[in-house]
Amino acid sequence: MNQHVPFQSFDEVSDKAQCAPRLAALRAELKRRGLDGFVVPHSDAQQDEYLAPRDERLAWLTAFTGSAGAAVVLADKAAVFVDGRYTLQVRNQTDLSLFEPRDLVAEGPQGWLPHHLPRGAKLGFDPWLHTANGMAHLKAACDKAGATLVAVTGNPVDAVWQDQPPPPLKPAVPHALELAGEEAGAKRARLAASLKQQGAQAAVLTMADSVCWLHNMRGGDLPHTPFALGFAILYDDASSDLFLADAKRSPELAAHLGNAVRLRDPDAFEAALDALTAKTVLADPATAAAAVFDRLARGGAKILRGPDPCQLPKACKNPREVEGMRKAHIRDGAALSNFLAWFAGAAPGGSLTEIEAAEKLEGFRAATGCLKDLSFDSITGAGGNGAIVHYRVTRSTNRMIGRNEMFLLDSGAQYPDGTTDVTRTIMVGEATAEMKDRFTRVLKGHIALATARFPEGTIGMQLDSFARRPLWEAGLDYDHGTGHGVGSYLSVHEGPQNISKRPVMQPLLPGMICSNEPGFYKTGEYGIRIENLVVVTEPKDMGGERGMMGFETLTLAPIDRNLVDPDLLTPEEREWLNLYHARVRDSLSHLVDEETRAWLERATAAI
Amino acid sequence: MNQHVPFQSFDEVSDKAQCAPRLAALRAELKRRGLDGFVVPHSDAQQDEYLAPRDERLAWLTAFTGSAGAAVVLADKAAVFVDGRYTLQVRNQTDLSLFEPRDLVAEGPQGWLPHHLPRGAKLGFDPWLHTANGMAHLKAACDKAGATLVAVTGNPVDAVWQDQPPPPLKPAVPHALELAGEEAGAKRARLAASLKQQGAQAAVLTMADSVCWLHNMRGGDLPHTPFALGFAILYDDASSDLFLADAKRSPELAAHLGNAVRLRDPDAFEAALDALTAKTVLADPATAAAAVFDRLARGGAKILRGPDPCQLPKACKNPREVEGMRKAHIRDGAALSNFLAWFAGAAPGGSLTEIEAAEKLEGFRAATGCLKDLSFDSITGAGGNGAIVHYRVTRSTNRMIGRNEMFLLDSGAQYPDGTTDVTRTIMVGEATAEMKDRFTRVLKGHIALATARFPEGTIGMQLDSFARRPLWEAGLDYDHGTGHGVGSYLSVHEGPQNISKRPVMQPLLPGMICSNEPGFYKTGEYGIRIENLVVVTEPKDMGGERGMMGFETLTLAPIDRNLVDPDLLTPEEREWLNLYHARVRDSLSHLVDEETRAWLERATAAI
Numbered sequence A, B: 001m002n003q004h005v006p007f008q009s010f011d012e013v014s015d016k017a018q019c020a021p022r023l024a025a026l027r028a029e030l031k032r033r034g035l036d037g038f039v040v041p042h043s044d045a046q047q048d049e050y051l052a053p054r055d056e057r058l059a060w061l062t063a064f065t066g067s068a069g070a071a072v073v074l075a076d077k078a079a080v081f082v083d084g085r086y087t088l089q090v091r092n093q094t095d096l097s098l099f100e101p102r103d104l105v106a107e108g109p110q111g112w113l114p115h116h117l118p119r120g121a122k123l124g125f126d127p128w129l130h131t132a133n134g135m136a137h138l139k140a141a142c143d144k145a146g147a148t149l150v151a152v153t154g155n156p157v158d159a160v161w162q163d164q165p166p167p168p169l170k171p172a173v174p175h176a177l178e179l180a181g182e183e184a185g186a187k188r189a190r191l192a193a194s195l196k197q198q199g200a201q202a203a204v205l206t207m208a209d210s211v212c213w214l215h216n217m218r219g220g221d222l223p224h225t226p227f228a229l230g231f232a233i234l235y236d237d238a239s240s241d242l243f244l245a246d247a248k249r250s251p252e253l254a255a256h257l258g259n260a261v262r263l264r265d266p267d268a269f270e271a272a273l274d275a276l277t278a279k280t281v282l283a284d285p286a287t288a289a290a291a292v293f294d295r296l297a298r299g300g301a302k303i304l305r306g307p308d309p310c311q312l313p314k315a316c317k318n319p320r321e322v323e324g325m326r327k328a329h330i331r332d333g334a335a336l337s338n339f340l341a342w343f344a345g346a347a348p349g350g351s352l353t354e355i356e357a358a359e360k361l362e363g364f365r366a367a368t369g370c371l372k373d374l375s376f377d378s379i380t381g382a383g384g385n386g387a388i389v390h391y392r393v394t395r396s397t398n399r400m401i402g403r404n405e406m407f408l409l410d411s412g413a414q415y416p417d418g419t420t421d422v423t424r425t426i427m428v429g430e431a432t433a434e435m436k437d438r439f440t441r442v443l444k445g446h447i448a449l450a451t452a453r454f455p456e457g458t459i460g461m462q463l464d465s466f467a468r469r470p471l472w473e474a475g476l477d478y479d480h481g482t483g484h485g486v487g488s489y490l491s492v493h494e495g496p497q498n499i500s501k502r503p504v505m506q507p508l509l510p511g512m513i514c515s516n517e518p519g520f521y522k523t524g525e526y527g528i529r530i531e532n533l534v535v536v537t538e539p540k541d542m543g544g545e546r547g548m549m550g551f552e553t554l555t556l557a558p559i560d561r562n563l564v565d566p567d568l569l570t571p572e573e574r575e576w577l578n579l580y581h582a583r584v585r586d587s588l589s590h591l592v593d594e595e596t597r598a599w600l601e602r603a604t605a606a607i
Helices: A016-032 A057-062 A084-093 A108-116 A132-145 A156-160 A184-197 A208-214 A251-257 A266-274 A290-299 A311-315 A319-349 A354-366 A433-450 A460-472 A571-591 A594-603 B016-032 B057-062 B084-093 B108-116 B132-145 B156-160 B184-197 B208-214 B251-257 B266-274 B290-299 B311-315 B319-349 B354-366 B383-387 B433-450 B460-472 B571-591 B594-603
Strands: A037-041 A070-074 A078-082 A100-103 A122-125 A148-151 A202-205 A231-235 A240-243 A261-264 A280-283 A302-305 A379-382 A405-411 A413-415 A422-428 A483-485 A494-499 A513-516 A519-522 A526-529 A532-537 A550-553 B037-041 B070-074 B078-082 B100-103 B122-125 B148-151 B202-205 B231-235 B240-243 B261-264 B280-283 B302-305 B379-382 B405-411 B413-415 B422-428 B483-485 B494-499 B513-516 B519-522 B526-529 B532-537 B548-553
Touching (some): A016 A057, A016 A156, A037 A057, A057 A070, A078 A084, A078 A108, A132 A148, A132 A290, A148 A290, A184 A231, A202 A208, A240 A266, A290 A302, A319 A413, A319 A422, A319 A571, A354 A379, A422 A526, A433 A526, A433 A532, A433 A571, A494 A513, A513 A550, B037 B057, B037 B156, B057 B070, B057 B156, B108 B132, B184 B231, B184 B311, B251 B261, B261 B266, B266 B290, B311 B494, B319 B413, B319 B532, B319 B571, B319 B594, B354 B379, B354 B405, B433 B460, B433 B519, B433 B571, B494 B513, B571 B594
Parallel strands (some): A202 A280, B037 B122, B078 B100, B202 B280, B280 B302
Antiparallel strands (some): A379 A405, A405 A422, B037 B070, B070 B078, B202 B231, B231 B240, B379 B405, B483 B494
């Protein structure tokens, strides 16, 4: 069943020997342009999380392949900025004689530049790769240094990157109404009404998921994310300009989009911004490129700064989208259960590797016949590798999954009806009392969040502590958020809601999908995470005086009973686990093979 | 034992018949000054919560006596702004033909003015009664209206308020080192070091509790709050100018303050601000009067805007202050228990009134011999009055505490070693199943917060939901915060920490004192609140990997067992209640009379 071309690769992509010639070439190019420095962020013109190969400029230059970061190149020094997850990785990957690793969060380019940029220097930046807010930070840093920030025309990295891949040109395809749940025209109409209310005549949309959601369109331009890359301008008459490369279009797509969507060449986007003269135009300084604001200003538009108008309606899934997510999770739960049953037989031998596990799981998902992509590279962490929160196995880190080790498996799939993201932690052999204690605390936190009821206006930060309390009570915690938003056959990470210690002020609203993923990590020994996706609902049967919201758990897969200490559970928590497992069994049994069905019986038995 | 002059009065202080002549006099004065309007906030020059009689300008003008609000007087209309607590009260108190009641929070003067202020109008405001931030809001509103905001010299209300009381001149007294726990000189030295670090040469201190805390000084200028009103300027050499009326000073005070504190006349304050030319001066735009910023700017100081530097160190009580709070709470718990035992005998007769209860409780507190004041007017709410969160009994609202009613009692005392604030809800007669359910849910929330453990960096908003969850689960909630900061023989409400749904970003720190007061209110029927004060501690015996913080409960008084449904409690919650009651009994039994001791035995028996 492994006949598809795999979506996950385990090859090394980093070669530090290339750093010296590439850095030299970039410096020569900067000199030629009269620049004293240049900023290379990990981003593209849509501020995507996963980048097309041609946009991997940071990795090309520094050999650092993490999912976030930036480099600053000056004439005589260069620094690469990474967050706490990547402190070790960057030291392994980059050439430390050329790039000094620095802290992305505590310092960042904006903290570093004032101390290193010479007075009077000209610092270049590509205004398509920085948001307006990001540019403002760079500008402030340059002001402090007495230097000038200069927007480049044409990225200097591209100028010296000889074999830079071309832009992706995968076909853009309609996202059917039966999946989207709302006609694109209806979406444009309600957003147009909201624009009018704000006194705006147009909105510039630069985020790929906004553009795809608004036009009920998907594509394949990026790894793990079914985006068709393009920009759009929405007008208050509910029409839009969609800037999409000709090669991505099909007659079917044009028919699907209809007459109110004017398909235009991406090269025409800048001129279209210029042409919004005297109009009030909504643009989001937190997500839209600085170049957009520059063009709008130059063209004489009146800029209304505000959040991307698609973000909130996109986050609140309609009933059809929620139904699609439910179906996707049943399918995915069956595939994952097939894997887990196979794993239960194969792992105790002690010769299975992390890569084999990832490949096998992808195979089970592909066998559903609906797999469009993984929603991210599977995290398959055995023993101490499980304690590395951002771990991705490569051929060089690959190891056996040993006996009496925990195995952390965080994975997800892109299906046309929904996006999944699920983490299970599985014991191979015998768990220690400490492992059971930690796992059960994580489970108690997971249940506390899954069963939370909360009133209108509640933000994720107010619920995050429910998931942490059982760990806090034992002097433990985890250093990541508890829940991120998830798209509907879009990005596996989306805003604006968030469940974490950060004060993200967006209240949770019905239809929002979030992950519920508390964890615990013991460095060098094991990692625990239990992750289900949940959708915000409005339970009707509560009684009381005020409507409350709650969560419906979407993810369906057994939670390893071998790691649960039943004595640590309250009767209510035990009931939750048993009811959840009964639901898993009832939902999946008819979809799995005989052997898995038998395993599922055991794995979901009441405790 | 009721020989002291009572601190709480129950007389009506509001007379709406005065509104017309007073408003007319103010309008004439405004006209004389060439002003088209004037803003009358509920505040004084220190932004105090309780005001001296001379600062009750809002009540004088509008007859509205609530603790928060504002009025705007224009030539042909006037509005009074109150929050949700006071919607009914303002309609009873003010002359509705003169003042239109408006929403203080949703609209406020800044929302109302743009629609009512004529273009070109001059709106007056007293720059000593508005913070810099508050003034900025008024300024923005005037800009929208095309009007001008004009700072007045001399408040026009004062000009027409014929029998306005004089400023309070109660003696300022030393706050002994054995109570304060840190020499005033040491406080000034550590704040001076922090000023230097920020590059500031001076800080302007306008909040009364900051000035009193920094100088280890107390006074009696305001009701319920042992403040000596005055301003101060702290310098980076650890000296200060203390602007304090001559009549408040004593030789003892001067000796206590020492040579590094220069006692100066309040009239010299403005000139002293002018004289900070070319110095970098820290001032807090959220708490300091707009006038302060105006004088600093005019004098040529470089203003550094930042939080009042006393707020955070003052909030983190030192061991001596915590010890004082513990003692004060034992003393207060004994007085409250004497009252509760008396009440248990007297209330079932059905003829006790709310005022009698308040007077009796004050008597028991006075009998300790240490009572300096109540920390606020006692809230004695029988039946439906208990559901009015801000209820204060007056001779006209006073009612019998009936049989089979709940009685909500929120009260506190100012003792030299500490400030108390405690709420108990007592059942007179038989509780219904609903009452017990609601009370037990409030208790569960109270226990959940009292027993919380949390890591460094946690803010109150992250813990607030613990207190609400048992109510949320039943579709219920309460519309006030769960915890406010409490001063050490200072204000019963202080910042910067806060436990509520609001994102107040100050992390909780060891030594901070907060209330823990979840509640539930059924309009017209009953109110429930269970309030203890807690202090943030660092428990050492937790194990685990990370230091956690927690709370120690300070308040000692029985929680009414007649309202508890034991079946709704978990074993851990039941244990908490029983241990708490055992501690109450052990701490108080030797301090109360025979009859109370017997009652205490019963009231604290294990359930």
